[in-house]
Amino acid sequence: MSTLAVRPRWPLALCVEAAAAAGRRLRHLRRAPGRFLGITLNPLVSMLILGYLFQHSITVPGAGSYQEYLFAGAAAQVGLAGIGPSAIAVAGDRDRGLVDRLRSLPIDRGAVLIGHTLADAVVGVLGLAVVTAFGLLIGWRPHGDPLSTVAAFALLALFGYVMSWVGVLLGMTSRNAESISALAPLVTVVLPFLSNAFLSSASLPGWLTPIADWNPVSAVSSACRALWANPSGTATSFAGTHPGVVLAAWLGPLLVVSAGLSLRRYRATG
Amino acid sequence: MELAVEAVGLRKRYRGVEALAGLDLTVGAGRVLGLLGPNGAGKTTTVRVLATLLRPDAGFARVAGHDVVREPDGVRRRIGLAGQYAAVDEVLTGWENLVLVGELLHLGRRGARRRARQLLDRFDLAAAADRPVRTYSGGMRRRLDLASCLVVEPSVLFLDEPTTGLDPVSRLALWAAVEELVAGGVTVLLTTQYLEEADRLADRIAVIAAGRVIAEGAPDELKRKVGLPWLEVAVVDPATVPGALSVLAPVAAEAPVVDRDGARITVRLRDGADDLATAAVALRTAGVEVLDFALRRPTLDDVFVQLVGHTT
Ligand SMILES: Nc1ncnc2c1ncn2[C@@H]1O[C@H](COP(=O)(O)OP(=O)(O)O)[C@@H](O)[C@H]1O
Ligand SMILES: [Mg+2]
Numbered sequence: 001m002s003t004l005a006v007r008p009r010w011p012l013a014l015c016v017e018a019a020a021a022a023g024r025r026l027r028h029l030r031r032a033p034g035r036f037l038g039i040t041l042n043p044l045v046s047m048l049i050l051g052y053l054f055q056h057s058i059t060v061p062g063a064g065s066y067q068e069y070l071f072a073g074a075a076a077q078v079g080l081a082g083i084g085p086s087a088i089a090v091a092g093d094r095d096r097g098l099v100d101r102l103r104s105l106p107i108d109r110g111a112v113l114i115g116h117t118l119a120d121a122v123v124g125v126l127g128l129a130v131v132t133a134f135g136l137l138i139g140w141r142p143h144g145d146p147l148s149t150v151a152a153f154a155l156l157a158l159f160g161y162v163m164s165w166v167g168v169l170l171g172m173t174s175r176n177a178e179s180i181s182a183l184a185p186l187v188t189v190v191l192p193f194l195s196n197a198f199l200s201s202a203s204l205p206g207w208l209t210p211i212a213d214w215n216p217v218s219a220v221s222s223a224c225r226a227l228w229a230n231p232s233g234t235a236t237s238f239a240g241t242h243p244g245v246v247l248a249a250w251l252g253p254l255l256v257v258s259a260g261l262s263l264r265r266y267r268a269t270g
Numbered sequence: 271m272e273l274a275v276e277a278v279g280l281r282k283r284y285r286g287v288e289a290l291a292g293l294d295l296t297v298g299a300g301r302v303l304g305l306l307g308p309n310g311a312g313k314t315t316t317v318r319v320l321a322t323l324l325r326p327d328a329g330f331a332r333v334a335g336h337d338v339v340r341e342p343d344g345v346r347r348r349i350g351l352a353g354q355y356a357a358v359d360e361v362l363t364g365w366e367n368l369v370l371v372g373e374l375l376h377l378g379r380r381g382a383r384r385r386a387r388q389l390l391d392r393f394d395l396a397a398a399a400d401r402p403v404r405t406y407s408g409g410m411r412r413r414l415d416l417a418s419c420l421v422v423e424p425s426v427l428f429l430d431e432p433t434t435g436l437d438p439v440s441r442l443a444l445w446a447a448v449e450e451l452v453a454g455g456v457t458v459l460l461t462t463q464y465l466e467e468a469d470r471l472a473d474r475i476a477v478i479a480a481g482r483v484i485a486e487g488a489p490d491e492l493k494r495k496v497g498l499p500w501l502e503v504a505v506v507d508p509a510t511v512p513g514a515l516s517v518l519a520p521v522a523a524e525a526p527v528v529d530r531d532g533a534r535i536t537v538r539l540r541d542g543a544d545d546l547a548t549a550a551v552a553l554r555t556a557g558v559e560v561l562d563f564a565l566r567r568p569t570l571d572d573v574f575v576q577l578v579g580h581t582t
Contacts (some may be wrong), residue, residue, distance in 0.1 A: 007376050020373035028361050029403070101357035101418065104321045106346040107374050 007106065017107045021115025022122075026091065029123055039081040039127045042188045043074040044134055050198055051138050058199070064231025072152075072224040073142035077218050078127045078190055079160035085182025086120055086167025091177040099266075109267040113259075117164045123139025124160035128153065143229035152227035155247075159220045162251050165258040166210070172265050194223060197221050200233040213239035216254075219246035273332075274299040274426050274457035280329035282315055282481075290326065291317040296461055297426075297474075302452055304472030305461040306570070312481040313461035317430045320459065321351045334426050334457075337480035350419030354430040357418075358403050358409040364390060364414050365399040371421040382421075389417040393447065416447060423541060427451065429460040433467060445470060462490060465570030473554055475570070479578050493568045497576075498523070501537045501549060504562035506533045517552035521545035533561075536542025 007013050029035050051067045051074075060069045089092040089105065090113075092100050102112050132140075132153075142149040174180050192198060194212055201212035212218055213235060222243035239246050271580040275297040282290040291310050297303040309312050318324040320333055322342040330337070336344030358367050365386055372382025390396045393413040401409060412432060429448065448471055452458055457580040459515060461470050468475045469489045477492070485492060501521075502577040505514055511532055518526050539545040546565055553560055 013376070016376060017374050020370060023373070024359065024362065024366075024370050027366065031361050087557050096360070097353050097355040097357040098359060100318075100321075100323055101351065102374075103323055104346060104349065104351040105371070105374055106343055113373075 010108075013189060014108045014111050017111035018115040018118060021112045023080060023115075025116050025119035026122065028089070029119070035085050036123060036127065038085060038097060039078055039123070040130045042081050042185075043077040043127075046077060046192070046198065047071070047074045047131075047134060047138055055222030058202040060188045060200075060231045060233070065139060067135075067139040068141065068228075068230040069225070069233065070198060071135040072228070072230060073106040073192055073195070073217070074135065075131055075186060075224065076129060076197055076220040077157050077192055078124060078131055079156065079163045079220070080188045080217065081127075082120055082160050082185055083163050083167040083170065084180060086116070086164045087171035087174065087180045087184065088177050089116065090168050091180060094172070095177065103266075110263045113262055114156050115169055115265055117161060117259075120164035120167075121157060121161045124164070125157055128156055128160075134165055140230075144227050148227040148229075152224040154170065154221065155223055155227070159216075159247075159251065160260070162255045165255060165262065168262045169258040172262055191217050195221065196233055196235065196240075200235070203233055204238075210237065210239070213237050216247060216250040219243040219250065223247055271298040273297065274301075274453060275303070275331075275333050275459055277320065277331040278329055279326045280316065280319055282312075282319065283327055284326065285355055289481055290319070290329075292329070293478070293482060295476050295483055295486070297457055299457055300426075300455050301473045302448075302458040302460065302471055304468030304475045305459060305478055306463070306465065306468045306475050306574070307461070307478035308463060309527070311478045313478060314430055315329055316478070316483070317351070317353075317428045317459070317461060321428050322347055323351075334379070348425045349510055350424035350427045352412075352415045352419050352427075352429050352432060354434070356415040357409075358402045361402060362480070363400050363543050364395050364406070364410075367403060367414060368417060368421060369419050375422050377421070385421055389420060390535055393417045394418045400430075407440070409436050409443065412436060412440065412444055413447065417443070420451075423454075424456065426457045426459070429458060430465065434463065441467075452572075460553055463573060469570050477574070477577055485573070485577050489570065492573050493570065495573070497568055499565050499573075501539055501546065502562065502564050502566055503535045503537070503553070503560060505533055506559040506561050510558045511535065513556050514553060514558045516556070517556045518549055520552075521549050539565075 008016065049071060051070045054065055060066050081222060103109060158223050170180060194208065195201065195215035195217035197217050201209050201218060204212050222232060226243070235241055273296050275295070277293060277295050280290045280293040293312065293316060295303065305316060306318065319326045320338060322330055322338050324347050325339060332338070332500050333345045334348035340346050354549065362370065368386035368389055369382045372385050373379065377385055388397045393416065395410060395413060398406060398410060403414065433444050436444065448458060460471060472489065474487065475489055475492055476483045485495065487495070503514065505511060511528060514535060515526055517538050518535065520540060521537065523540040526535050526537040528535050550563065
């Protein structure tokens with residue numbers, strides 16, 4: 001008696017369902033442009049305060065333009081800024097009972113989260129575009145070949161994508177959305193200062209230097225600086241001179257763990 | 271009778287709380303079961319197990335021919351769930367909410383839109399279609415929630431306290447919508463704290479308390495279990511009460527009770543309708559002028575007080 005729509009086979013079904021879920025999240029972000037502003041706000045403020053107001057009191061360790069050094073760090077901040085909104089959205093859906101509706105539908109339960117993170121990726125790329133435009137305005141220029149330039153942006157997008165999954169896991173495991181909105185800005189603001197995003201890690205108190213060198217934010221920033229042939233500070237440690245290794249060591253496991261645990265939790269019947 | 275829902279010995283324990291303590295229930299195909307119980311009785315937990323959202327610790331349940339634990343996909347393809355809190359997206363419009371469900375269910379963009387339009391019309395939401403759900407009233411949200419369950423028409427529908435918190439007009443509208451679905455052949459399991467709601471919508475009622483079904487039957491059956499009907503007589507002149515009491519004594523199962531104003535007498539009858547006629551004739555013969563003379567049947571409220579020990 002029930003009129004069943006035809007559900008295609010697995011990979012196609014997942015794609016259709018994830019696309020629908022992604023469309024929903026994009027609509028949300030369009031209705032609340034504040035969220036979009038939110039992810040670009042911190043990087044813009046960083047560039048404005050450090051790169052413009054304080055530009056004469058900061059010198060790049062080594063040589064070169066501070067604006068060019070700073071930009072990679074600000075761009076990495078876009079990814080960090082995505083964690084909070086992603087987590088809040090996931091926790092909110094759960095608290096409002098929407099997850100129950102979605103979980104009672106005959107769809108791939110992973111589709112909802114995958115769609116969510118894909119939509120976040122789209123927004124992250126838009127955020128990067130805004131931040132890049134501002135960077136160009138205050139004097140950042142890439143000096144590498146076009147392919148390397150694009151590769152650095154792809155790396156930033158990947159970093160943001162992984163952070164979106166971290167946000168999903170955070171949202172699913174948190175008790176309530178309020179605690180996330182209190183903590184998330186801290187991550188966006190503090191983590192870059194415990195890295196080489198804005199200042200050389202060597203200028204931090206000695207015991208913090210290794211932490212900063214192993215901070216994934218340092219690794220993304222350094223990798224982008226290398227690809228853009230921007231000034232890159234004076235790191236000498238293994239971690240400081242091998243950002244690719246540090247990055248792979250972080251992003252791979254982070255993605256596998258956060259996506260794996262989130263999907264498992266979402267699919268499980270409690 | 272073919273069973274659309276069948277649960278045997280369901281158990282679910284949360285730290286320290288036994289939410290379901292061996293719950294059994296059945297719903298025949300095309301029928302409406304009202305799951306009636308106070309707050310914390312286990313109604314939501316039952317619905318969540320049957321809708322594959324929660325895995326029971328023990329027991330077995332089959333919905334629309336599929337085991338809820340082993341074949342959850344088969345169950346999900348045939349059920350609709352309207353949870354205790356309207357599970358609609360507040361930011362999206364009513365129209366977008368329905369199109370989203372249609373797209374998730376592979377109706378395609380055009381199919382999803384066509385279906386959304388039909389449902390908005392049917393649930394009297396067309397005028398509000400393009401407003402964010404945030405601006406909807408409680409009744410509109412509930413109707414949209416119900417509409418979301420019907421994008422692909424289910425064969426079994428779970429409604430968890432569908433009218434809690436609604437104003438009387440919205441409640442009637444929702445009842446009418448549910449009745450229409452039932453007329454179309456959908457099996458419904460609805461939970462409620464309102465006796466009136468179960469009485470109106472359900473073919474059968476299961477009274478649940480502390481995770482167990484403590485009474486089950488057709489509404490009338492349950493009422494009969496609680497006791498025989500009683501007679502209420504209001505007299506015009508309180509001075510005639512003693513006379514009335516003496517002529518009513520022969521039909522009373524226990525001593526008649528006079529209320530505080532001294533003008534209304536309640537008599538538990540021994541034998542229903544026959545006694546009613548006897549009482550009427552006896553009062554007229556004794557010359558007692560009667561203001562009101564009525565047979566009262568126990569309401570589900572009385573059922574509830576009797577079974578659970580308190581009202582909701
Ligand atoms: N997630 C949960 N964690 C702990 N206890 C729960 C949880 N869900 C329900 N309970 C407990 O289980 C019992 C039954 O709850 P529920 O099924 O929601 O009752 P009802 O819907 O009839 O009000 C209650 O005592 C409730 O406190
Ligand atoms: Mg409940």
